[in-house]
Amino acid sequence: MTTEEKIFNAARIVFQKKGFAGARMQEIADEAGINKAMLHYCFKNKQLLFEAVFMKAFSQLAPQINAIFNSDESVFEKITRFTQSYISFVIENPYLPQFIIQEMNNNPEFVMSFLNHENRPNPNALITQIEREIAEGIIIPLHPKQLVMDIMSMTIFPFAAQMMVKGILQLSDEEFKKMMEERKTSIANQIINSIKR
Amino acid sequence: MTTEEKIFNAARIVFQKKGFAGARMQEIADEAGINKAMLHYCFKNKQLLFEAVFMKAFSQLAPQINAIFNSDESVFEKITRFTQSYISFVIENPYLPQFIIQEMNNNPEFVMSFLNHENRPNPNALITQIEREIAEGIIIPLHPKQLVMDIMSMTIFPFAAQMMVKGILQLSDEEFKKMMEERKTSIANQIINSIKR
DNA sequence: GTCTATAGCCAGATAGAC
DNA sequence: GTCTATCTGGCTATAGAC
Numbered sequence: 001m002t003t004e005e006k007i008f009n010a011a012r013i014v015f016q017k018k019g020f021a022g023a024r025m026q027e028i029a030d031e032a033g034i035n036k037a038m039l040h041y042c043f044k045n046k047q048l049l050f051e052a053v054f055m056k057a058f059s060q061l062a063p064q065i066n067a068i069f070n071s072d073e074s075v076f077e078k079i080t081r082f083t084q085s086y087i088s089f090v091i092e093n094p095y096l097p098q099f100i101i102q103e104m105n106n107n108p109e110f111v112m113s114f115l116n117h118e119n120r121p122n123p124n125a126l127i128t129q130i131e132r133e134i135a136e137g138i139i140i141p142l143h144p145k146q147l148v149m150d151i152m153s154m155t156i157f158p159f160a161a162q163m164m165v166k167g168i169l170q171l172s173d174e175e176f177k178k179m180m181e182e183r184k185t186s187i188a189n190q191i192i193n194s195i196k197r
Numbered sequence: 198m199t200t201e202e203k204i205f206n207a208a209r210i211v212f213q214k215k216g217f218a219g220a221r222m223q224e225i226a227d228e229a230g231i232n233k234a235m236l237h238y239c240f241k242n243k244q245l246l247f248e249a250v251f252m253k254a255f256s257q258l259a260p261q262i263n264a265i266f267n268s269d270e271s272v273f274e275k276i277t278r279f280t281q282s283y284i285s286f287v288i289e290n291p292y293l294p295q296f297i298i299q300e301m302n303n304n305p306e307f308v309m310s311f312l313n314h315e316n317r318p319n320p321n322a323l324i325t326q327i328e329r330e331i332a333e334g335i336i337i338p339l340h341p342k343q344l345v346m347d348i349m350s351m352t353i354f355p356f357a358a359q360m361m362v363k364g365i366l367q368l369s370d371e372e373f374k375k376m377m378e379e380r381k382t383s384i385a386n387q388i389i390n391s392i393k394r
Numbered sequence: 395g396t397c398t399a400t401a402g403c404c405a406g407a408t409a410g411a412c
Numbered sequence: 413g414t415c416t417a418t419c420t421g422g423c424t425a426t427a428g429a430c
Binding site: 003034035038041042192 | 396397398412
């Protein structure tokens with residue numbers, strides 16, 4: 001592993017845990033097992049290091065999501081595949097959703113730059129398809145964006161609010177993970193069940 | 198309004214927008230229209246000011262939630278009332294969910310102190326009731342905690358991930374608010390529909 | 395490329411006048 | 413109680429040796 005990779009991975013861990021404002025360059029250096037000066041040598045400054053981490057996070061997630069959104073499957077199949085593959089991915093990267101959400105809320109300017117990114121998650125094809133399947137009588141009448149919001153909510157929220165959820169529902173790490181495994185299939189079933197004609 | 202109240206309200210605004218690490222005492226002072234030294238005079242230091250804001254946020258939310266969770270209504274009625282009143286409250290305080298979630302994730306020690314707080318949201322009575330209604334054949338068989346997680350997800354997520362949701366679904370502030378108004382009733386209908394026998 | 399040492403700045407906190 | 417001025421520490425960033 002190159003020094004640059006060691007720094008990048010350390011930065012990913014620290015930024016995802018503490019956020020941009022809470023992260024310390026020293027902590028990243030310690031995590032990487034190298035000197036603080038190297039961070040600046042490799043990535044110029046904190047902001048650029050952060051942007052590299054943030055954009056990488058996005059470019060890991062967005063293509064998978066878009067591949068599902070833009071495939072030629074039915075809406076029901078897309079819902080099933082999205083929840084399944086999103087949860088599988090995020091179980092391996094449990095800090096990712098909270099990280100992305102937090103930084104988008106704290107730095108609204110960032111939202112704009114990400115909106116223009118070609119790799120942004122784009123549900124437009126799915127939304128059009130939902131309208132079509134409603135017209136065809138496959139799905140009951142509803143607002144397509146509400147449905148997309150429901151799918152995202154059920155899938156992403158437990159990870160985004162992980163600490164709060166564990167606290168309120170009194171879940172151990174193992175119990176939480178077991179519930180998420182179960183949700184890989186249960187969410188899609190429930191949503192499909194409530195929208196199919 | 199007393200000086201202390203002016204500071205507290207300013208702190209609420211700045212902390213909720215920037216988080217603990219991102220907030221600046223100077224910005225809070227400016228927002229309150231008073232001098233930075235007064236913050237320390239009134240609240241000793243940043244940490245204590247933050248804790249006051251955080252605990253106040255919780256003690257606004259938790260009692261309402263618990264009142265619903267512990268009432269003698271049916272599960273369906275509780276779901277209806279919870280979603281309705283939670284969304285109504287949060288529309289007036291749109292930064293609150295993200296604030297609470299972010300700080301609980303960034304400061305896991307905080308989670309513990311909040312868990313012991315008498316005012317913490319406690320869904321135990323609701324969970325027992327769900328088990329009973331399953332046994333009585335009112336609700337289809339499911340894991341009660343999954344149902345509670347579904348309710349929280351559908352209700353809280355759009356606010357917690359507000360910027361991301363607006364970005365991905367391309368929603369203006371007005372469109373977002375309109376969708377949330379609609380969700381006051383649609384979420385409960387959908388959930389009840391998918392779990393009733 | 396990798397380190398040590400340090401510059402320079404900024405934010406939290408305090409001293410002290412009024 | 414409210415202000416101005418200032419201290420102190422910590423953090424980003426750089427200079428410079430090797």
